Amino acid sequence: MVPVRADALSAAATEKAAKAADAFLAMLDEGQRKAAVFAFDDEAQRARWSNLPVSMVKRAGLRMGDLKPEQRDAALRVVAAVLSKSGYEKIAAIVEADEVLKEGSKGGPAFGRDEFFVSFVGKPSATEPWMLQYGGHHLAVNATLHGDQGVLTPTLIAAQPASYVRNGKTIRPMATEIDIAFALVNSLTPEQKSKAVIGAKFTDLVLGPGRDGKSIVPEGVKGSALDPRQRKLLVELVAQWAGIVNEASAAPRLKEIESHLDDTWFAWSGPTQPGSAAYFRVQGPTVVIEFAPQSLGGDPNNHIHSIYRDPTNEYGRKPTGR
């Protein structure tokens, strides 16, 4: 039996996403189509994303609240086709958290499911490059697809409230990453911890929105100083972000990050007691992940921001030599 090549799987995933995008675009009128699709070289649109509500930072594209129910479903099918099952569930839970925020707010910024935007930078295609943008308050999915390549950097995922109840069930959109991060920091020896824990307080993301192209000096404990169990936890932690994109694209991406694990750093700021509000950063040659609880307006654990970047491949710009 001949094994199916990973790039063939990725190409099939891109084709599936392009078909879903074409089906969505076919449901729109001419005006909506024009608003949804930007030229592939539109750098302003490419960088138009934020953690802030859409009433504070304007987004472009189609507002979900302005779509008919069947159009909205079709838009979400595109998002689902680009992402993995677990990635889509995470993003859906973040959007639902914003709906919870809306239910608890009177006045102020616009929140809720209706306030998310979908757009394409470049025409969706199985072979030519294009980008799906889906985002709003606390969410910016920037997925660049090109044949067998699916790149999710930079992408911002955040949550407020970070824990809520729906239909009697407690939802924590970013629970797994928090649990793994605490498991990792508490697995460190005192010597490793003395390197990993940075004394200063980090009140926000260093490389958040608007910080494209910046490359900071890594800090903390290096992957080469970790034991096999700790390295496994580090990979599992990274996978929480790298695995948001569809499985076929996520697999080679994780392999790439793992190949640089010796040179991947893990840094922590804040208490290490599980349940505490703490900042952490994972930084390697091809990955930067930051996680920052927001100490404003109540429980910092209930308002968290995170960013996922690849300093060598922002918006899928890395040439592959082919």
Add this chain to the structure above:
Amino acid sequence: MKRILSCALAILAAWHASAHRLDECLQGTFILVASNRVSVELDLTPGVAVADGILAMADTDRDGVVGPAESTAFASMVLRSLTLGVDGIPRPLALVGTAFPSAAELKTGNAVIQLEYETAAIDLSVGKHRLEYTNRWEPVRSVYLANALMPTHHSVHVTGQRRSTNQAELTVELEVDAGLRSATTTPHGSVWPKVVVPIAAALAFGAWLRASRRGCGKT
């Protein structure tokens, strides 16, 4: 009047519930050690409740627009609260450039005022060096982040960073290897990261874009 006041308070309360930075200015510093000088980028993001106050500091003629002379004066005023030293020797910073958002953008509480400074030429000898930076501007209503950027010269290495708890102070430990002496450097070292790197990046992106359109490039 009472109605307007209660409305304003309700909006502020709702915004506070949404937990965005309102009454603080986020001051993010990025320090770049080049082959023969140090650049400091200070990004100020005033929250919506402090934006008017900061705008008033800059818009001195009160015409609602921060012109080039006003933004330069503002950046120079901020500069008086910054210090930078290398190996214990003060290295005065000079203003290189500013990018000031419009008043309307600033009032959203999301716009960034970018201020860029750099030292005069520094002769970084082979060996260890220590850079010390402090930011004392508007301490009461500010939160700080301070980070070293990856050096653009392969012979300059950042070996450690230490910060005060609130990040208003940053110490950067450096090591310079012999490659710096033999390397070709311009008389004005920071020209490379500012001009050559963006041009190279733009050319590379253009080439990639063209290749992508031909179907032979990959993202």
